Amino acid sequence: MPQRVPDLGVGVGLRVPHYRRVVDERPKVDWFECISENFMVDGGKPLHFLDAVRETYPVILHGVSMNLGGADPLDPAHLAKLKALVRRVEPAWASDHLCWSAGGGHHLHDLLPLPMTLEVARHVARRVRQVEDTLEVPFAIENVSSYMTFHDDELSEWEFVSEVVEAADCGLLLDVNNVFVSAFNHGFDARAYLDGVPHERVFQMHLAGHTDAGTHLLDTHDHPVRDEVWELYRHACRRVGRRATSIERDDHIPELEELLAEAEIVRRLRDEEAPR
Amino acid sequence: MKRLAELQRELSAALRSPRPIWQDDGTRALADRVVRGQPRLSAARQLELYREQFFFRHLDAVAEDFPALVEALGWDAFEEVTTAYLAAHPPTSFSLRDLAARLPDFLEGRAAPAAVDLARLEWALVEAFDAADAPPIDAAKVTAAGDALDRATITLDASLTLLALGAPVHEVRERLAGGEATALPEARPTWLVVYRRELDLDWREVPPLAHAALSALSRGLPLSDALDEVAARCAPDELGTLEAEIGGWFRQWVADGWIRDVTLP
Incomplete structure (x- = not known):
């Protein structure tokens, strides 16, 4: 039976250029998502603003480099720092990516796709359980966008994702833009993906912009959410239901108003497609 | 696997x-x-x-x-x-x-x-x-230490880095902040303290003797031993400067948050 987490409503990724305004102006948004690694520090501005934001808003911790799909052992120092951060923030859940990001002792700081096999799914699930046991908060893994697949693949991506979250008994952070990007890059049906994952395990959804490079789409997080992705989000809301959803922007970060405007679109679509 | x-x-x-x-x-x-x-x-x-x-x-x-x-x-x-x-x-x-x-x-x-x-x-x-935060030291604690301060070890703020440089390169950062050209400066021995005050980063040029004293303190030497070490390396004409200035420097370091604690023996 999947863990239950609250529907936190509509969130925005907390980014450095917006720290001061978020704290001073308390904009109308339900929660903020923070990149965990940016706050695994000893002190200074990051933790000061994190604490200040936390006084007003729920905060969800979203990691980018746990290397859940790696073959190297999980980094105990990383886990310890994340656990300390979890204790400080008390998030309703924490998350990281279904990918590998380090190999042979070297970090690549990227979200690299895994061979989609049952053996790898079970390997990742064991590691996710280790993280869950350590953190003692509900934990979700995010589907990544990708630009390559492997000869070894034996499952569709949504089958692979489902195998991992079921075996790990964890949540799914369903990134709708990533589904769209990978569907284009690998020629599968994005709606079949959304229909195929276990909806009851979806803790949260992500929306972001991407770049059309002609032969492929790049998951750049540097544009507004595209119309096709909004349409896909409508479908996700209808199939999955009402779930906490956040807007991500990591490059060419605009004024806060632009992100808040996108958050309002999320709010409207949630209400239209998955009313209370 | x-x-x-x-x-x-x-x-x-x-x-x-x-x-x-x-x-x-x-x-x-x-x-x-x-x-x-x-x-x-x-x-x-x-x-x-x-x-x-x-x-x-x-x-x-x-x-x-x-x-x-x-x-x-x-x-x-x-x-x-x-x-x-x-x-x-x-x-x-x-x-x-x-x-x-x-x-x-x-x-x-x-x-x-x-x-x-x-x-x-x-x-x-x-x-x-992102160095560790620390509360400011209570100036009264320093005053109350009296003569025992000589034997105290001094904890410097975690954000402090002491740099002995061959050129005043901090001027490059200052020009960059002002939108000016950023050619590398001519050589000039420069003793710099980089630190964070509250949330803001800053740096300051300090006299070489002050830099040497801070460096000795950062290695855990008690205050009097740190000053003895600096004095032993001083040129004869610098000893008077060290004696005359150290009290004022120390008070300034406390005021600037460079000193976070004193531990009496």
């Missing part, structure tokens, strides 16, 4: 290679062997997208922490030396924050001495940015 470990070890090496995947027989063969590819993008091209991202991402991360170094070297020279740095010191930390910790040392002999100094200053700023 031996097969997964081997795959990731091979891909990791390929993605960190400075040569495009298709220009290297080994990485091209690896791509063909493990990556499926598709009509729009060959296996090598798919893998190359990730290799390009490795360098874009890490060059950007270093450039963000070393803006004055980028300006002083020019982008092409910065890219060349940073690419070499990434090959010599591949990232071993989960955090990009730690990526350039060894860059200043790596630049020794590869860049002008003033550029090395500038890198040391900019790395000190990275360290100060």
Whole structure:
């Protein structure tokens, strides 16, 4: 039976250029998502603003480099720092990516796709359980966008994702833009993906912009959410239901108003497609 | 998971290679062997997208922490030396924050001495940015110590870095902040303290004797031993300066938050 987490409503990724305004102006948004690694520090501005934001808003911790799909052992120092951060923030859940990001002792700081096999799914699930046991908060893994697949693949991506979250008994952070990007890059049906994952395990959804490079789409997080992705989000809301959803922007970060405007679109679509 | 470990070890090496995947027989063969590819993008091209991202991402991360170094070297020279740095010191930390910790040392002999100094200053700023917070010391505690202060060990603020530089490279950062040209300065011995006050980063030139005293204190010497060490290295005409100034310096260090605690024996 999947863990239950609250529907936190509509969130925005907390980014450095917006720290001061978020704290001073308390904009109308339900929660903020923070990149965990940016706050695994000893002190200074990051933790000061994190604490200040936390006084007003729920905060969800979203990691980018746990290397859940790696073959190297999980980094105990990383886990310890994340656990300390979890204790400080008390998030309703924490998350990281279904990918590998380090190999042979070297970090690549990227979200690299895994061979989609049952053996790898079970390997990742064991590691996710280790993280869950350590953190003692509900934990979700995010589907990544990708630009390559492997000869070894034996499952569709949504089958692979489902195998991992079921075996790990964890949540799914369903990134709708990533589904769209990978569907284009690998020629599968994005709606079949959304229909195929276990909806009851979806803790949260992500929306972001991407770049059309002609032969492929790049998951750049540097544009507004595209119309096709909004349409896909409508479908996700209808199939999955009402779930906490956040807007991500990591490059060419605009004024806060632009992100808040996108958050309002999320709010409207949630209400239209998955009313209370 | 031996097969997964081997795959990731091979891909990791390929993605960190400075040569495009298709220009290297080994990485091209690896791509063909493990990556499926598709009509729009060959296996090598798919893998190359990730290799390009490795360098874009890490060059950007270093450039963000070393803006004055980028300006002083020019982008092409910065890219060349940073690419070499990434090959010599591949990232071993989960955090990009730690990526350039060894860059200043790596630049020794590869860049002008003033550029090395500038890198040391900019790395000190990275360290100060997220150093541990600490409450200010109660000035009354220092006063109450009386003569015992001589035997006290002094805890400096975690954000402090003491730099002995060959050129006043902090002026480059100041000019950059003012939108001015950022040529490297002429050589001039410079003693600098980099620190964070509340949330704001700052630096200050200090006299060499003050720098030496802070350096001795940072190594855990009790105050009197630290001053004896500095005095032993002083030129005869500097001893009077040290005696006359140390009290004022110490009060200023307390006021500036450079001193976080005194531990009496």
